[in-house]
Amino acid sequence: MNKPSIPKGTRDFGHEETSRRNYIFNTIQSVFRLYGFQQIETPAMEQMSTLMGKYGEEGDKLLFRIQNSGEKAGEAPEKGLRYDLTVPFARYIVMHRQEISFPFKRFQIQPVWRADRPQKGRYREFYQCDVDVIGTESLVSELELIEIVKEVYRRLGLRVVLKLNNRKILAGIAEYIGAPDKIIDITVAIDKLDKIGEEKVKEELIERGLSEESVRLLQPILALRGTNEEKLQTIADLVKDSETGTKGVEEIRTVLRLYQASGQGNEDTEAFSVELDLTLARGLNYYTGAIFEVKSRDVQIGSITGGGRYDNLTGIFGLPDVSGVGISFGADRIYDCLSALDLFPPESGSQTEVLFVSMGEEEMLNAIRWAGVLRSQGRRVEVYPDPAKMKKQLAYADANHIPYVAIIGSEELASQTVTLKDMHTGEQNRLTLTQLTSYLEQHT
C-alpha cells in the first residue's frame, strides 16, 4: 500500500485551522445576520446544463464533472461540482420564486471547486461567503454592503480600503473617448493598471484598436487623483454628455451621501475608508452598476472581498429583470491576512479547560464523576482514559494546550479532593469539588 495522499489543490484542516476558519465564518455570518440576511444552502453538485456557458470558455474548462461509478466511461457526465455560489443562487431563485418574498436577502457560506492549476494561495476547493439582495434597485442595498464590509473587518481587526466604481461611469468614459463599442477592451486593459503600469496599458489599448486620440483622452482619467469629491467633479464634467455616465456619477454620489448620512462615513480612518477608483472594473460583463473591491492595507494579497450590482442575474434561467447586488468574502485570503498579522484571538473558545489525571482505576471513577459535574456546569472537560504514568498524562495536557490538570491519586481519593495544577504557572492547590467549581469560576 502506497502512502496515502490527497488530490492536489485540496487541503486537510487540523483542529486549530478549523477553529480559526470557523472564527472567520462566524464573524462574517453574524454581521450578515445583523442586516437581516438569511442563510441558504445548495447542493455541491449541479446539472451540467446549469453550469456550462456561465463562466466563459475558460471557466467551462475548469468545471469538475461527476460520474457515477455505474455510468459507462465516456458517457457524458451530466453533473458537475459547484464552481461558485452565484450561478447556483440564480438557479435557486428561479426554482423557488413562488416561496420567496422579494426583496430577498440571502447569504451562503459553502465550498466551491475549480480545476485551476494549484499554486500558492490558489486551491481547487475553497470556501466562498456570498451575501446578496435580490429584487430591489434601491441603493440602500449598496450602502448596507459597505457597512457590512466595514463591520466585518472592524471585528476581525483588519485595516482595509473599499474601492468603489460604477459600470455606468466606465460606459460613460468609453463614450467620452469616442470608443463606446470598445468598453470591454478598455476595462480589460485598465483592470491591469496596478500590475503593468500606465505605459503598458496604453500600448495594450492601441493593440486592441483604440485610436491615439482615444488613448490621449483616457490618460487624465487613469491618472486621476484627489478626494472622492474631486474625482467625481472631474469625471462628472467629462461624461456630462453621456446619459449612462451621468447616471453612474449620480449613483455613486447617492451611495456616498447615504454613507455619510448613516453616521458611519464621518469617520474615514486608517482602519476603513471608501475610495472612488475609476479604474476598477472586475467582472465587467456581469456587473451593471456599483462595483466593489476590498484590499488589506497591511498585506499584499489582492482583493479579499468583491462584488457589485447585476441587473439580470436570473435571466439566464428564464426569469428576466431581477436586479440584485452582492459581495463575496474570500475566506482563504482573509485567513492568510489574519495569520500574517497575527490577528487570530488567542483563545478559540473551543479548547478543553480541565484534564482529569488519575493514578488508578478507583481514582478514575472519581474523575469520571467529577468530570460529569463540571460538564453539567458547561465546562469542557476531559478524563485521561487510562491510569497511565503521570508524565504521559501531563504531556497530553501540554500537547493539547489544556490550561488546568486535576490530579487524583490515592490521597486525593481518600480525602475526596483533587490537586489542581495550573499548567501555565505550575501552581498547585488541593481542592474539594465545591472549591474546584468556584476556583474555575474565578479563574476562567
Added chain:
Amino acid sequence: MNKPSIPKGTRDFGHEETSRRNYIFNTIQSVFRLYGFQQIETPAMEQMSTLMGKYGEEGDKLLFRIQNSGEKAGEAPEKGLRYDLTVPFARYIVMHRQEISFPFKRFQIQPVWRADRPQKGRYREFYQCDVDVIGTESLVSELELIEIVKEVYRRLGLRVVLKLNNRKILAGIAEYIGAPDKIIDITVAIDKLDKIGEEKVKEELIERGLSEESVRLLQPILALRGTNEEKLQTIADLVKDSETGTKGVEEIRTVLRLYQASGQGNEDTEAFSVELDLTLARGLNYYTGAIFEVKSRDVQIGSITGGGRYDNLTGIFGLPDVSGVGISFGADRIYDCLSALDLFPPESGSQTEVLFVSMGEEEMLNAIRWAGVLRSQGRRVEVYPDPAKMKKQLAYADANHIPYVAIIGSEELASQTVTLKDMHTGEQNRLTLTQLTSYLEQHT
C-alpha cells in the same frame, strides 16, 4: 432555456431548513466539545485509491467519480467524492501521525455523497456527524460516547434507546453453537430479526449452511428477554468456554459499571436507556468490540446514531494496531424525528427583530441612522430599501416573521420618533430612540 433543476437525490435548503439543520449541528458539536473533541475537516474529494475497496463491492459502485473537464472522456478519473467520514479520517491519521498526540479525539461534520437510488429519506448528498477517539483501548471512551448520546438527545428533547452489543460476544455465540466459521452468516441473518422475524431468520440460517443443532442452540439467545443483568448472566454462562465471548461479556459489564459509577446510569428513564441487545450486529466485519445503535422511542425511522470499536482502522493505510471507537449521528433522520414531533425551538435566534418602514426618502435616512444604532447594540435590524407603500412593507415583515416594525412617516420625522408596531398584538407605541432601545430590551 429549460426550467432549471437539481440532480436527483440532492436538495436545496431554504433559510428555515438551514437554521433548523444548524440547530442540530450546533447541539451535537457543543456536546462533542464538552468532552474535549476537536473539529477537523477533510476535502470533499479523495484519491480513488483511498476510496476503492473500502466499502465492499456494492460500495465501490456507489462512489461518485470526478473528472476535470480538461481530461479526456474515457480516461480513468483518479478522484472521487467522499463516501463517508471514516475512511478519510483513517487516511488523515496516517498522513498526519507526526503532528497528532494520541489519544486523538476528533469530530467531523461534513457532507458525504453516494450514488444510491434516491428514495424517501435517502439522499445522494447528506451530512454525517462523526466523533471518534483513536489510540486508546480504554472503555472510558465507550462510556463517554454513551454519555454524549444521552446529552445530545436530552438537549434535542428526543426520547431514545441506546442498544449495546459487543462483537466478541457474537464470536462467542458462534463458537457456542458450534459454527465459529459462520459468524458473518449468523450476524447477517440475525441483523434482520427486527424486519423478518424469528422464523425467517432460522430459515435463512439453514440456507446459509448452519446445522439444525446450531439453530436450535441459537434460538434461546434470539429470544432472550429481561434486564441487562439477566441477559448478561445467561450469555456469560452460554459462552463460558469461549475466551473471546467471555472477554466480550466482561467488556460490556465494565462499560455498564462505568455508566453506573458516572452517576448517570441510576436514571434509566423513558427519556434515555441503555439496553443490551445480543442481536445487534451492524457493520460486523468492521467492528471488533462495542457496537452501538440508537433509536427514537417515538418515531419509526431506523437507527439515528450508530457506531462501535474497531481495532485496525488505519491498517488499510499501512499503520496497524491503532484501536479506536466512534459513533456517527445521522443529521437527516434526526431532522425528520424533530419535525415529526414538532421539537424544533420556536425561535431559531437568527430572525430579524425590527424592520424599519419609511414613508419617504428623508424618513429613510433616519431609518438608516437608527438601524445603525440598534445594530451597534447587537440587534438584527432591516431597513426596507424603498419608501414603498406601507402595505407592501408590512407584508414583507409578515412574510419574514419579523416581530416589530418601526414606522417613520412625516410626523415621526418631525418629532424624531418612530411608531413601533408589535406585529403579533397589533399594539402601537410612539417612541424616541432611547425609549425604543429600552422597549426592545424589555420585550425581547
